Amino acid sequence: MNSIEIRNLQKNYKNFSLNIDNLDIPEGYITGFIGPNGSGKTTTIKSLLGMVKPDSGEIKILNSNINKDTKTKENIAYVGDESGFLEESKLSNLHKIISKFYPNWDESLYQNYLTKFNIDESKLYKDLSKGQKKQFELIMALSHHPKLLIMDEPTSSLDPIIRNEFLELMQDHIEMDSMTVFYSTHITTDLDKSADYIVMVYNGEILLQGEKDYILDNHVLIKSKKALIDNTIKKQFISLKENAFGFEGLISNKKKAYELFGNEAIYEKCTLEDLLLYYTRRF
Secondary structure, eight states, rough: OOEEEEEEEEEEOOOOOOEEEEEEETTTSSSEEEEOOSSSHHHHHHHTTTTTOSSSSEEEEBBBBBBTTTTGGGGEEEEESSOSOOOOOBBBHHHHHHHHOOTTTTHHHHHHHHHTOHHHHHHTGGGGGGHHHHHHHHHHHHHTOSSSEESSSSTTTTTHHHHHHHHHHHHHHHHHHHHHHEESSSHHHHHHHHEEEEEEEEEEEEEEEHHHHHHHHOOEEEOOOOOOOOOOHHHTSEEEEOOSEEEEEEEHHHHHHHHGGGGSSSSEEEOOOHHHHHHHOOO
């Protein structure tokens, strides 16, 4: 079963068009949504949340249209790069107001998370550090036991230590609640350990999607001397870069790579960052 289904989604702006023909986000897993800034990640998420009206296409979240089924919204949580909380708001007031909108609000869980991260509810939101703000936003999102958590660049302004704490909180909760996470980011290292599935978007279109480990296992980075490649062999690469001494490139079929180069090349396991760099370099 899928938590998100997109079919033939289109949204056109003056200088940008989003065109997603087919996208399924499987239930109960972390799906990383990667791409450079300006590639269409935020437009896609705003379309999912009903913040942007697509020109055409169909979106189903938890098997419903959230614009028609308001009950579905109770099972969705969102954490973005920028918070919707007013800076002058007292945390206790935010808690009091927001908790009323969710029948499944878990007060015990909320208080446990505040204690774990040493967040004082008597403070104003503006008095929290950047890291504490994100922790509080995630705590608010998780405390009503959502079935789907959508995140848009939530850790982009955080240092590595706070980012790690943020991700640990998210993963701990997933193990407890079997929640689905759709996680948009350009920081691919956040997903190297946590993501189960990957969707790559560039210039408003999906370039790659599938199970993360399968994708990484089948792609391989190759380094060798230029004499080994010609125009025919170059077509086997996702993209490559050459210099006076040799080349480095990415191939999506590891078996094919060994057939082409045998023992005359160096083979390296690729990362999500490598995938992003090489897939977007070819355009």
